[in-house]
Amino acid sequence: MAIKEGIRTGGRSARVQQSVHAAVRTLLQEQDRASLTVPQIAARAGVTPSTIYRRWGELAALLADVAVERVLPDVAPLDTGELRADLRAWTEQYLDEITSEPGRNLMRDVLSSACPGYCTHILRGQLQVILDRAQARGEALPDIERLLDLLVAPTVYRTLFAEAPPTLEQLYCLLDLALPG
Structure with a gap:
């Protein structure tokens, strides 16, 4: 579940979220969180950076969303x-x-x-x-x-x-x- 409310579950939206979350988790295993960038995450997830910005608004919100999902x-x-x-x-x-x-x-x-x-x-x-x-x-x-x-x-x-x-x-x-x- 993304932090941003009102996101349609299932379909393309769910696949994008899953792909982006997986990219963040993988990149965090490979490098320090301070060096993460939206373009890196987008490239790993197979989406454009604008997709990430449109959905999460900023890198901090994306990292929070991934972290929250881990502790739910x-x-x-x-x-x-x-x-x-x-x-x-x-x-x-x-x-x-x-x-x-x-x-x-x-x-x-x-x-x-x-x-x-x-x-x-x-x-x-x-x-x-x-x-x-x-x-x-x-x-x-x-x-x-x-x-x-x-x-x-x-x-x-x-x-x-x-x-x-x-x-x-x-x-x-x-x-x-x-x-x-």
Whole structure:
């Protein structure tokens, strides 16, 4: 799924996206990301640079789109049968993903693109799955924005700007603050 909304799925559009994404992934294995150019990617993908600019607008948005596709979850968040345990498992997975080199690159690419809210949309969706299950079990729910503020924001900030990312124990303490009662 491209970051740009409203792109028709299937057909030529899907083939172009798949080809361009594959070209980016291959080129990133061969060279440093700082040396990537739209003409290189277009040549490798068999499209014109204008196709890439028309669809993604800029290199940063394309790199963000490729990075986001890599980290989109393949499965729903773990269902342990209890909200706190579900959120702890999700927090652990999120910390592992975001502090990895691909995760750091994803954050940099998304922040430099015109679509920084796209990751928040994905994270809200994951958290909503967890909260919907907890609600069906009759558990008291925290606000999604509170979870984003207390779990995601410190993880992103400390991963990008602090000397070290947060520890899992620090995030568990923040999770305790986020949960009702």
